[in-house]
Amino acid sequence: MRVFTSVDELEQAVGTEVGASEWLTVTQDRVDLFADATDDHQWIHVDVERAAAGPFGAPIAHGYLTLSLLPSFARQIFRVEARMAVNYGLNKVRFPAPVAVGSSIRAVVRLLEVTRVGEAVQVVSSTTVEIRGGTKPAVVAETVGRFYL
Template identity: 60%
Template sequence: MRTFASPAELLGAVGEPLGPGRWYPVDQDRVNLFADATDDHQWIHVDPQRAAAGPFGGTVAHGYLTLSLLPVLVTELYRVDGVRMGVNYGLNRVRFPAPLRVGTRIRATALIVGAEPVTGGLQVVTSVTVESAGGVKPVCVAETVSRLYFEEGK
């Protein structure tokens, strides 16, 4: 994990690759809980028997579940000293190039694409790639926009 000592140090790291982070498991229980939370119970996500005969040979995680794991995956990659609050400001682009088979582990790498001062902090654009163990293509590639707000005097 990379630790930036200050906002200025983060600003100077634009173009720097980060990671990979640790492997993170995605199991059927997590997928089922996400299905319950979003009311998306499509069989390719929640019915292992039917999905075994489907196009992916088993259940796959929701793309939005993979996307929702970005905060935990990115916290494995970097932190900035003095941050009092971080806010998800949005996404510029998201793709799911390959399905995420349930029971697979994932991890992230990232590239700091841009950073600029905003009132009270920094806006950081990061290109995050999520790979699955044994996968050929990434399961998610997303350009995230975050706002980091710092303690007084940072």
């Protein structure tokens, strides 16, 4: 894990890959819990038998489930020493490839921009969620966080 202790360190890291998270196996239980939490029970996610005969050959994780894992992945990759951090939003999100249940995924973070905004430092990152053995990423997202130093 990379730890940033100053704005200068963050600024020096712009344009670089900060690191990668550990691999996480996506289980049917996790998909089912997300379906319950979001009331999205589409068969491609939760009906194992029907999904096996469907277009992906297996149930797949919700794209938003994969996206929701970004904060957890980011905590494994880097930390900014700050009194408070908040998710400020997303500039762009794409889901190029489905994540089949049983697949393993991880995130890779690259810092794109660091800007001082009042008491905060705004950090824009590109996060790519890779699928182990896959040719396309599951998620490519430009995230925006604010760190209050």
